[in-house]
Amino acid sequence: MIKKYFFQLIFFNLFLTKKVFAAESGGMPQLDPEFWVSQIFWLTLTFGILYIVLSKLILPKISANLELRKSQIQENIEAAEKQREDSETKLKEYENIIFKTKIDAKDIFKETKEKTIKEINTKKENLDNQIDEEIKKAEHEISQLKKYAPEKINKIAIETSSEILKVLIGAEVNNSSISAIVDDLSKKSGEKYYGD
Amino acid sequence: MAANPMTQFEVYRIGPEIKVGTFDISFTNASLFMIISSLTILFIFNLGSKKNSMLPNKIQLLAELSYTFVSKMISDTAGSKAKPYFAFIFSLFMFVLFCNMFGMIPYTFTVTSHIIVTFVLAAFIFIGVTIIGFIKHGLGYLKLFVPSGVPIVLLPLIVVIEIISYLSRPISLSVRLFANMMAGHTMMKVFGGFVVSLGIVGGWLPLSFSVALTGLEILVAFLQAYVFAILTCIYLNDALNLHH
Numbered sequence: 001m002i003k004k005y006f007f008q009l010i011f012f013n014l015f016l017t018k019k020v021f022a023a024e025s026g027g028m029p030q031l032d033p034e035f036w037v038s039q040i041f042w043l044t045l046t047f048g049i050l051y052i053v054l055s056k057l058i059l060p061k062i063s064a065n066l067e068l069r070k071s072q073i074q075e076n077i078e079a080a081e082k083q084r085e086d087s088e089t090k091l092k093e094y095e096n097i098i099f100k101t102k103i104d105a106k107d108i109f110k111e112t113k114e115k116t117i118k119e120i121n122t123k124k125e126n127l128d129n130q131i132d133e134e135i136k137k138a139e140h141e142i143s144q145l146k147k148y149a150p151e152k153i154n155k156i157a158i159e160t161s162s163e164i165l166k167v168l169i170g171a172e173v174n175n176s177s178i179s180a181i182v183d184d185l186s187k188k189s190g191e192k193y194y195g196d
Numbered sequence: 197m198a199a200n201p202m203t204q205f206e207v208y209r210i211g212p213e214i215k216v217g218t219f220d221i222s223f224t225n226a227s228l229f230m231i232i233s234s235l236t237i238l239f240i241f242n243l244g245s246k247k248n249s250m251l252p253n254k255i256q257l258l259a260e261l262s263y264t265f266v267s268k269m270i271s272d273t274a275g276s277k278a279k280p281y282f283a284f285i286f287s288l289f290m291f292v293l294f295c296n297m298f299g300m301i302p303y304t305f306t307v308t309s310h311i312i313v314t315f316v317l318a319a320f321i322f323i324g325v326t327i328i329g330f331i332k333h334g335l336g337y338l339k340l341f342v343p344s345g346v347p348i349v350l351l352p353l354i355v356v357i358e359i360i361s362y363l364s365r366p367i368s369l370s371v372r373l374f375a376n377m378m379a380g381h382t383m384m385k386v387f388g389g390f391v392v393s394l395g396i397v398g399g400w401l402p403l404s405f406s407v408a409l410t411g412l413e414i415l416v417a418f419l420q421a422y423v424f425a426i427l428t429c430i431y432l433n434d435a436l437n438l439h440h
Binding site: 027028029030031032034035036037038039040041042043044046047049050051053054055057058059061062063064065066068069072 | 202203205206207209219220221222223224226227230231233234237238241242244245246248250256259260263264282283284286287290291307309310311312313316317374378
């Protein structure tokens with residue numbers, strides 16, 4: 001039943017197709033000159049108006065818009081370029097300042113270092129000198145003491161020995177003879193104790 | 197009658213018959229679609245040029261892209277001397293393109309599928325270009341027919357061929373557009389007819405073919421408008437910059 005319906009349909013369609021081709025007649029309407037003048041007239045009219053309106057009103061506007069945008073973009077690019085350059089110079093300045101300050105700081109550091117070192121050195125020298133002087137003084141004193149000690153001792157020795165002799169013998173002994181003996185003795189033992 | 201693939205090209209009167217002298221300039225369906233195309237172009241480009249924002253909206257972008265497209269096409273083929281003719285070539289390209297595209301809508305009329313329309317456009321271009329050539333170069337424009345570097349023996353033959361090819365320009369230009377449009381639309385109509393006649397059983401093949409053809413025809417519609425405009429540019433280039 002379905003098969004029968006199917007074939008019927010195809011047959012019917014082919015019948016219709018034949019009808020379609022049968023309807024094809026009369027040739028090309030394009031070559032029929034009936035409306036040629038009308039077409040030429042309306043083409044000239046519409047295309048002419050289109051051309052005039054486009055060229056006088058619309059295209060200059062679009063062109064101006066494009067130019068404006070182009071110049072605006074160009075300006076913006078230039079401004080951006082300028083700002084970039086500005087920032088670069090600023091950055092350079094900043095770097096220079098930092099560099100300078102670094103050098104300055106170094107210099108200041110160096111100077112103070114040198115100053116303090118100098119001060120320390122002078123103070124040290126002063127102290128050294130003072131110490132040297134003190135030492136010299138002390139040495140001098142010592143040497144002075146050394147120098148006069150035997151004499152004093154001798155004196156004491158002479159006096160004591162004369163006193164002792166006075167007590168022992170009960171007679172006055174000439175100091176000069178005692179001193180000669182003491183001197184002699186002290187020379188002998190002085191070498192032992194003081195050893196110049 | 198509706199199944200005849202040629203009926204779509206028939207021109208018929210809309211409204212009363214208008215006669216100027218012996219000439220019939222009645223308003224027809226062809227006139228209607230010329231007006232629709234022109235008005236659409238003007239509407240779109242007017243919207244696209246109305247306000248200038250830094251960031252264009254879609255319609256402004258469309259207008260500006262078309263502008264730069266045609267402008268680049270002209271400067272590439274005819275150089276900077278062709279700038280005064282920019283508006284004409286732009287209008288021409290847009291008119292042909294919109295007429296072709298409107299023809300792609302079912303039950304519409306394709307203005308450019310009529311030889312008389314394309315021939316008038318082509319003849320206008322041909323005459324205009326010839327006049328420009330003679331104004332720019334005087335009689336020196338005739339050197340166009342004498343290519344340099346051709347042996348003297350062959351020269352008469354070459355000159356004849358060059359003249360014939362020059363004179364056939366309006367015919368080739370108009371027939372190219374007209375034939376493409378007519379053939380495409382006829383073929384679509386024929387395949388559409390097959391879909392109807394083969395019905396639900398066998399109609400799928402011509403239907404799919406018809407869909408593919410529609411895509412192809414849209415491409416052809418654009419391409420033929422482009423070819424029409426670029427050939428105009430090339431002819432203009434011959435007239436402006438005599439290279440031969």
